[in-house]
Each structure stands twice: as structure tokens, then as C-alpha cells.
Amino acid sequence: MTTTPARRRALVVRGGWDGHKPVEATDMFVPFLEDSGFDVRIEDSNAVYADREEMDRTDLIVQCVTMSEISPEALAGLIGAVERGTGLAGWHGGIADSYRNSSDYLQLIGGQFVTHPARHPDQREGGEADNFLCYTVDVTDLGRTHEIMSGVEDFTLRTEQYWVLTDDLNDVLATTTHPVQPYHPWHRPVTTPAVWTRAWGKGRVFVATPGHSLPVLRDTSVRTIIERGMLWASRTASE
Template sequence: MSKALIVWGGWNGHEPERVADHFRGMLERDGFEVEVSDSLESFADAEKLLGLDLIVPVWTMGRIEQKLVDNVSAAVQSGVGLAGCHGGMCDAFRENVDWQFMTGGQWVAHPGNDGVEYVVNVKHSSSPLVAGIEDFGVKSEQYYLHVDPAVEVLATTRFPVVEGPHSPNGPVDMPVVWTKRWGVGRVYYNSLGHVADIVRMPVVTELMRRGFLWAAEGKHEAGKAGTGRREAYSGMADNQL
């Protein structure tokens, strides 16, 4: 049975406990053994992390000890999947650039705050993570992020929708969903999920479900390729499934 760890906390405005509970139910329905924790000390046992298939952070802002980030990073480099959404993964631990490097991006703004109506444009490619999913609208925060150019972008949104100092730069397509590699581990991110009701939208739930399964499967695929769990970098440059 695949094992997942969900760690929730930080800013309560993102309803981390409710989001974590929704993710727990999703993963259990897909056959995962799930541990849910409200403490960052869950990242302290490096050996335990190496035995997981998936880590799901649901923690906005706050601070984290460098050793805990190092433990998560080592686990992901070994093949453990990392997957999350919104501020729970890419607006966590703003002072820790190692976390940002691993996750692939960092929130910097949400022009118009909550309640902005915008479209998520799905990029149809060879990735099965968005197969059969069409463009869809959402009313929520529209995340403007600083994004790692190494990510594979699976969905975008067009800025500006709300006018602001960024508007004179002209239209830009901002990544909403992406994947990347960290060592031999798989990383998945979806910027939707300001509150639990957004995560519960059927299309968002399905995107997250696929992302969880894809990220967790990376450990099995690394093992089939003969990669030892402590070998961090094995030339996995291809960003496809």
C-alpha cells in the first residue's frame, strides 16, 4: 500500500485543516495509507520520510528549520513525490529559498484579491495529467507567481484581469499547474485552492487527484529504473510521465 503524509498548518485563512481533510479522503479512496499531521516536526524523521511515496504540504507562510527542509528535499530527491496547491505549497516559508527551488515557484501577488473571475487555460500536450480536461472558469484568487523556467506547464491563466502596476507590461500567461523533477522525485503544483470549496470543485479535485497519483508513482518508476533510494540525481531530465 502506498503511504502519504499530509502536513497542514500556517495561515488559517486558507482553511488548511479542511483542505487536508479533503486530500486525506481523496488519497484513501485511491488506496493510500495516509498520515495527517499539524506539526512541521513530522519532517524531522528523515528515515521515515524516505519510506513514504508522497508528501503533501498544506502550510501557508510561517517559518521552518533548515534541517526539516533538507529532510524533505532528500526524500523527494530519492523518489518520494511532492504535491500540493495554492499557498499551502508555493507560499510556504517565504524566507527559505531551498523550499522554493524544490517546489518550482513562489507566490508574489494576487491582484484583485479574492473573488476575481478568470479562466484556467489547459495546455494539451503529451501529459496524461490534463487529458480530457477543458478550459474552465473560477472565481477566486488569481495567483501571480515567480516560476522556475524548468517546470513543465500544464495550465495557465491570462494576466492582467484586474488592472494594476503590472498591467503596462501587457498580457502574460501565468502558470497555474506544473510539474518538475527534483532528483528522481516528481513535484506537482496547482495554484488553485484558496479555500476548501475551491479545492472541492470537481475539476480541481480531479487535477489534484491525478497530480497525487503521478507524483507518488515516481518512486516506483525510479525503483524500476534501478535507482537506489538515496541516489539523488540520475539524469532524469525528461519532464514527461
């Protein structure tokens, strides 16, 4: 007699700044989650994090909320859920620039967006493309041994290149380097994480900084990394 494996539960929380298309972006990944054995619940508010019962039966949180706010109750619920084993995954500002005013959230995530350097002033036209640069995502030695990055080679994107502040608790799977330009004030190249994982209590956190737009999320390497990152972060039946 065979038994059907229990389906896992994924919670998609989306909102904040609409420029990152949180609805359309997360909708891209819902079919993948469902095909991977998840029942998916979608919420347009982070207030659900304060629901202890819901959090305890959630195996994976996929968050796409940029430049927003979170209540003390919701934040405590999110942190507590991850500490107890719920996975947390996201990309770009939806996870790395969600709640700027919360130091506890920043500690949980392990990185905070601070800027995306712009093009030369003479090339700027006043639109979002002023911040689009051609840059390389470089897989680290650790990344080459990790299941999330397996078979992924260094790749190039033309989009926002995130500069993030981070700490040493992150396991960095890929980096990107901001070069020295005569029109920028820094004086040497700066390398920052582009993809990382983080252990927090019994839970796992996954962050990928590429993902500004739907075309970037459709990039084969970016999409592969995000899909694998969500699966990696999720609580499993053995946990």
C-alpha cells in the same frame, strides 16, 4: 495464489495561516488517498521532515502549509526525501507560499506566489472577496497530452488568481493570464503557470495554484487535477 499489493504511504503535513483551512482542505482528500491504496499519516508540523526513517518510507507528501517557517533540519529532510524519490504535491499557498524566507525551498518547488491582483478600488469592501476575480485556467499543449490533465478543458473560476514567479525547469500543464487594467501598474498581459510538474532528483513535484477555499477545491476540474496530481507525484513500486 494471488498477493495483495502493498499499500503506499502518504504523509499529509498541514498548518500555517488558517485562512486556507488546512485541516478541512486536506481532510477533503484523505478518503481519496485511502481509496487509492495509501495509508495516510497526518502531521500538524513540518518537523517530521527531519525524520529520515519516516521520509524514506513515505511515497507521497501532501503539504498544505501557508506563510510559515521551516527549520534547516526539516528543510534538508524534505529536499533529501524528494531527491531520493518521495513525491511532493500541493495546491495554492499550501505549497506555493509555504516558506517565503527559504530560497532552497523555492528552488525545489519551482514557483513562488507574489500576488493576487484585486478588483477595481471602487469595488473593494475590505474583505477577502476584494481579491476574487473571474479568470480562466488554460490547458497548455503539453497539458493536453499529460495524464493529470487528460480530458480537462479550459475552465473558469472566481477566486484568487495567483501570480507566481517561476523558472524553466517546470513542465507547465496550465496557465492563467493577468490582463491589463487601468488601475494596475503593469503594461501588458502577464501569463503565469497555474498547474505544473517538476522533476527533482528521483522525485516528482506537483503544484496547482487554484485552491484558496473549500468551494474552489470542490470544483470538478480543480479536484480532478489535484487528485490526479497526487497520484502522479507519488513514488511507485517500480521506482
